[in-house]
Amino acid sequence: MDRNKKLLIAACTVSVILIIVVGILLAMAGRDKTPLSQHTLHLKVNGSDVEVSLKKDNVTVNAPCLSVGKNQFEVLGYPGGTVQINGKTVKVGSTASITVDSISSENQVEIKVSNVKDSRTIKLRTYSTLLPKLRTIGKGVRNGQYLVTEADRPVMYILDNNGEIIWYKALSAKKTKLRFSDLKCHQTESGTYYSYQVINPDADNFGISDYRPGARVIMDHNFKVITEDAGVTAYNPKKDIDWSQAGTAVDGNAFEMLSLHNTFTVRCSPTRVVNMPDGIKSQKNTTVAAVILQNAGRSSVNWEWKSTSDSRLYSASVSGNDYTSSDMQNYLSPSAMVMDPQDHNLILSFKNADCLVKINSDTGKLMWILGGKADEFGLKDSQKFSGQTDVQVASDGTLTITQADKVTVLKLDEKARKLASYKEKSLSGAVGANAVNTQNGVLCVGKSGKVLIEEESLGDGDDLKNPLQISTTHARSLASVRFVRIEDD
Incomplete structure (x- = not known):
């Protein structure tokens, strides 16, 4: 063997040894010996x-x-x-x-x-110490769920009809300024979804105490988040929607969806009035918190409805309507929005006008006004509601309207513009209610305090058999309680 071959073999041997040594050193380096x-x-x-x-x-x-x-x-x-x-x-x-x-x-x-x-x-x-300790007696409606959002802590949860928690999100109020609101279930054309509002503590609320601007989070039926990091917000009608980027903050009191890419958001925007009706005292530069309802599709905004487009609503206002003031007036104050399951149109609650309005979900046109000064259904004074904080709707279109001292349950004959049925129940401390069985007159009520959820009769003193009641050892302040029937009995 000549000298060149020997040198080549030696070089190869040294190379192999070096590769092995380096591999061992790298392997040892990957093993963390730090305590x-x-x-x-x-x-x-x-x-x-x-x-x-x-x-x-x-x-x-x-x-x-x-x-x-x-x-x-x-x-x-x-x-x-x-x-x-x-x-x-x-x-x-x-x-x-x-x-x-x-x-x-x-x-x-x-x-x-x-x-x-x-x-x-x-x-x-699995059961966070931030969740309330719950005690359940009775049993709720079969295949029902109860969606609860606390008011002063970033805590929300969903209960089945046995009062068992099946999903929750609970964060420490000491570690975050975030708050949640309006946990809802949406049974849509493209499936069942859940959504909730993440209130942005740094967003401008224009000095309106119960305006909760932020972004909307959507989850699928298995509670997996499916929106982008930005969540659902409002978008520029003149530009294509980029779901990965945040738009304008939306209100935490009102959100609905027809499908995953057909959503409805509400927000407030300072707007100078140009169509104030005659007979209302105002100044030249009167500014109001206009309510803007936006329908966003997969790639663009389909339509926007602006409350200032209907001049009747200025005079319908019963609070936040000093139009002579230089301060912005919160003349309507949206407090809830639901989708009528009968026709898929939107029903929006205006707390500062004591009324509900219906908006066509395809066109954004106002269809009717219920209650308040501009009522179109001939409600008697004794039937009118005021300062309503929540509205929920049953599968047959029955509306349950919650206010400070009572709950109103009614059904409309929209073609004849009159009431088809009407009931009310005096209640204190209710934050939300829904008629879970309109035929038997069963009402599900959510309250702040030690009793969080209970079912009651809408009849004249009729007692329910084994009614549901969910209570807790320490009183809780709730922002919303919603009932949803996941499938028909």
């Missing part, structure tokens, strides 16, 4: 962040958001070692689907973190 006590585990649970210090072993923490069924766990950051969630190994940057059989104090999700040095076990409560 776990110096690390923090970063997770996303159903899109909500969780950070757990690994200083101590056997730590128990709250889950920020869970549902009965499949939940998405994403490991965002832990250098080296392994992470196992309920026995399933999840790599950094990866997402695992973890099934939760029940949301209860006894049920926990186990997370194990380990490296070559040591290991840690973390228990994730």
Whole structure:
């Protein structure tokens, strides 16, 4: 063998040895020998962040958001070692689907973190300590759900008809300024969806205390978030919609949808009045909080309706209507919006005008006004409502209107412009109500206090058999309570 061949063989041998050594060194470098006590585990649970210090072993923490069924766990950051969630190994940057059989104090999700040095076990409560402890007696309507949003804490949850929590989102009020409102269920042409408002604490509310600007989040029937990070907002009618970017903040009191890409939002906008009717005292530069209802499609805005386009609503206002003032006047104040299941048109509540209006969902045209000074249905003074805070609608179109001291349940004959039926019930502390069985006169009421949800009779002193009542040990202040029947009996 000549000298050149020997040199070539030697060079190849040295190269192989170097590759092996480098591989070993790289492998050793990838094994984290740092004590776990110096690390923090970063997770996303159903899109909500969780950070757990690994200083101590056997730590128990709250889950920020869970549902009965499949939940998405994403490991965002832990250098080296392994992470196992309920026995399933999840790599950094990866997402695992973890099934939760029940949301209860006894049920926990186990997370194990380990490296070559040591290991840690973390228990994730399925029933967060931020949730109220609930006591349920009786039983609700079959296949019904109750959607609850708290008023002064970022806490909301959905109960089945047995009073069991099947989904929740509960964040610490000490750690975030965010608040939620108007948790709703939408049974649409493209399936069942849930939505809620994320109130932006930094958005301009124009000095209106009960205006809750922010973005709308939409979830599918399995409670998986399907909107972009920006959520649903309002968009420029002259430009194409970019769902990945935020538009104008929308109101947290009013949102509806016909399908995933056919949504209806409401917002307020300072607007100078140019069509004030004769006989109303005003100044030249009178400014009002105009209510703008927008219908957004898949790629563009289909139409906008602006309350200032109908001059009757100026005189219909009973509050926030000093048109001689230089301050902006909140003359209508939208408090709720529902979709009539009979014709898929929108019913919008104006608290400061004591009325409801119906808007055609295809054209954005105002169809009628119910209640208040501009009433078109011939309501008697004793039948009129005022300062209504919530409106809900049953599958047959029956409306339930909640105000401070009573609940009004009525059905309209829209063609004849008259009432088809009317009932009322005196109630105090109600934040929302719905006629869950219009034939038998069963009313579901949501309240602030220790009794959160109860079913009552709309009849004359008739008692219900085994009525539902859901109470809690410590009184809670609620923003909304909604009932929905998931499928017909």
